[in-house]
Amino acid sequence: xxxxxxxxxxxxxxxxxxxxxxxxxxxxxxxxxxxxxxxxxxxxxxxxxxxxxxxxxxxxxxxxxxxxxxxxxxxxxxxxxxxxxxxxxxxxxxxxxxxxxxxxxxxxxxxxxxxxxxxxxxxxxxxxxxxxxxxxxxxxxxxxxxxxxxxxxxxxxxxxxxxxxxxxxxxxxxxxxxxxxxxxxxxxxxxxxxxxxxxxxxxxxxxxxxxxxxxxxxxxxxxxxxxxxxxxxxxxxxxxxxxxxxxxxxxxxxxxxxxxxxxxxxxxxxxxxxxxxxxxxxxxxxxxxxxxxxxxxxxxxxxxxxxxxxxxxxxxxxxxxxxxxxxxxxxxxxxxxxxxxxxxxxxxxxxxxxxxxxxxxxxxxxxxxxx
Amino acid sequence: xxxxxxxxxxxxxxxxxxxxxxxxxxxxxxxxxxxxxxxxxxxxxxxxxxxxxxxxxxxxxxxxxxxxxxxxxxxxxxxxxxxxxxxxxxxxxxxxxxxxxxxxxxxxxxxxxxxxxxxxxxxxxxxxxxxxxxxxxxxxxxxxxxxxxxxxxxxxxxxxxxxxxxxxxxxxxxxxxxxx
Numbered sequence: 001x002x003x004x005x006x007x008x009x010x011x012x013x014x015x016x017x018x019x020x021x022x023x024x025x026x027x028x029x030x031x032x033x034x035x036x037x038x039x040x041x042x043x044x045x046x047x048x049x050x051x052x053x054x055x056x057x058x059x060x061x062x063x064x065x066x067x068x069x070x071x072x073x074x075x076x077x078x079x080x081x082x083x084x085x086x087x088x089x090x091x092x093x094x095x096x097x098x099x100x101x102x103x104x105x106x107x108x109x110x111x112x113x114x115x116x117x118x119x120x121x122x123x124x125x126x127x128x129x130x131x132x133x134x135x136x137x138x139x140x141x142x143x144x145x146x147x148x149x150x151x152x153x154x155x156x157x158x159x160x161x162x163x164x165x166x167x168x169x170x171x172x173x174x175x176x177x178x179x180x181x182x183x184x185x186x187x188x189x190x191x192x193x194x195x196x197x198x199x200x201x202x203x204x205x206x207x208x209x210x211x212x213x214x215x216x217x218x219x220x221x222x223x224x225x226x227x228x229x230x231x232x233x234x235x236x237x238x239x240x241x242x243x244x245x246x247x248x249x250x251x252x253x254x255x256x257x258x259x260x261x262x263x264x265x266x267x268x269x270x271x272x273x274x275x276x277x278x279x280x281x282x283x284x285x286x287x288x289x290x291x292x293x294x295x296x297x298x299x300x301x302x303x304x305x306x307x308x309x310x311x312x313x314x315x316x317x318x319x320x321x322x323x324x325x326x327x328x329x330x331x332x333x334x335x336x337x338x339x340x341x342x343x344x345x346x347x348x349x350x351x352x353x354x355x356x357x358x359x360x361x362x363x364x365x366x367x368x369x370x371x
Numbered sequence: 372x373x374x375x376x377x378x379x380x381x382x383x384x385x386x387x388x389x390x391x392x393x394x395x396x397x398x399x400x401x402x403x404x405x406x407x408x409x410x411x412x413x414x415x416x417x418x419x420x421x422x423x424x425x426x427x428x429x430x431x432x433x434x435x436x437x438x439x440x441x442x443x444x445x446x447x448x449x450x451x452x453x454x455x456x457x458x459x460x461x462x463x464x465x466x467x468x469x470x471x472x473x474x475x476x477x478x479x480x481x482x483x484x485x486x487x488x489x490x491x492x493x494x495x496x497x498x499x500x501x502x503x504x505x506x507x508x509x510x511x512x513x514x515x516x517x518x519x520x521x522x523x524x525x526x527x528x529x530x531x532x533x534x535x536x537x538x539x540x541x542x543x544x545x546x547x548x549x550x551x
Contacts, residue, residue: 133425142437
């Protein structure tokens with residue numbers, strides 16, 4: 001009993017620490033990666049105590065920026081504007097961050113690990129309605145943004161909040177429709193079962209990843225997910241050329257950092273969802289519970305621990321790859337206009353999602369369902 | 372569900388429900404209502420109605436309350452403003468309505484079976500069982516409800532849409548009779 005509690009606690013802490021440290025990596029990528037794409041030098045002044053250069057230590061780049069940025073943000077003055085709703089102004093950033101962080105509980109990051117006669121499911125919360133849980137937490141995430149903008153007593157912030165909530169509830173629909181198609185394909189709401197269903201190969205070489213069965217749902221989920229995370233090209237809620245900074249105009253210091261962290265955590269969440277539903281989660285191509293079965297017929301036996309570790313590494317690589325893809329899109333595309341955003345959501349993605357559900361239903365009925 | 376958890380959630384939902392009616396600021400009331408809905412959703416999940424609990428969180432807490440928020444913003448509701456009638460009349464009718472509701476609740480709850488085995492049967496409230504019921508026994512009711520909702524959506528769009536050619540703020544020219 002005690003050891004089970006301990007394992008659960010370790011899993012929870014490991015997931016949270018991974019997400020938060022990945023957010024810091026993304027923050028650095030936002031500085032240096034954007035510079036790379038824009039052909040600039042980027043942040044290059046962060047050197048620890050300035051002694052590094054004199055002592056011949058090269059600029060530590062990532063570590064410097066990753067340390068300097070959070071320290072800078074958390075030591076800045078926290079200002080609450082006059083006439084603002086103090087209570088909600090303080091609560092809102094954390095109301096935005098909390099639902100995103102708890103969503104990671106149901107994301108499986110590895111297969112079962114067997115240690116000393118115990119099998120540990122590498123997933124923080126083994127929930128058989130995991131996808132419903134994700135939809136619920138995404139729905140609750142709107143409040144932090146909406147109330148933050150309202151409580152600031154600033155027109156730009158309120159406009160940003162209205163835009164954000166309209167955008168987020170509009171794009172929840174295609175997100176849900178994409179998820180429904182996946183559920184119909186695998187016949188379950190359990191994310192770990194969906195990932196297991198993506199093991200093995202077709203034709204002896206093609207991994208059975210979900211994107212092969214549901215390419216439309218993948219595009220829908222990726223697009224709607226990026227719109228949910230409110231980043232370029234969907235950053236109308238904060239579009240700085242129109243609304244100063246939108247819903248977080250009146251935020252500074254640690255509270256603003258919490259809003260930024262929410263953005264990065266949402267990017268990681270979208271990457272985790274895409275990985276889990278469409279790219280096999282922790283599945284490594286040709287890796288089975290007993291080892292590698294390569295297409296040529298070669299076989300390499302591996303112990304359970306090695307297989308589990310390979311799975312976790314594979315999940316992390318896919319996760320980072322999709323975070324990178326989203327950052328690339330963020331620095332490549334211009335912002336949508338608001339009517340374009342709404343047209344894309346309601347006249348483009350929602351009908352496409354409905355058609356995809358209909359087509360999936362036909363295929364499931366005609367060729368036999370997942371059961 | 373352990374008793375302490377049930378007690379905690381029940382207390383939380385009652386306290387936040389009191390917050391809905393006792394606060395002057397409509398946005399604070401709304402936030403308290405969201406908390407009530409979420410606490411009740413977790414109660415549902417703990418009592419075996421897993422799907423119902425999550426749907427309450429998704430539909431009510433996640434979507435309908437956001438629309439409430441929009442209504443509060445768009446109507447620009449201020450604290451305790453816009454309620455017709457005097458304080459005394461309001462309290463009088465409020466007390467009558469509350470007493471009637473209490474009486475009804477008491478009448479129903481006193482007839483409820485007490486004690487015995489209150490454990491939910493296996494699979495109760497699971498998404499599979501719920502879907503089986505919805506798409507077999509209650510199929511007609513389910514489809515009629517969805518048609519009703521569709522009609523409401525189409526109706527609201529028809530009411531809200533601008534006549535073709537009208538600009539923002541411009542008053543639409545009166546149509547000649549029979550031009551449609």
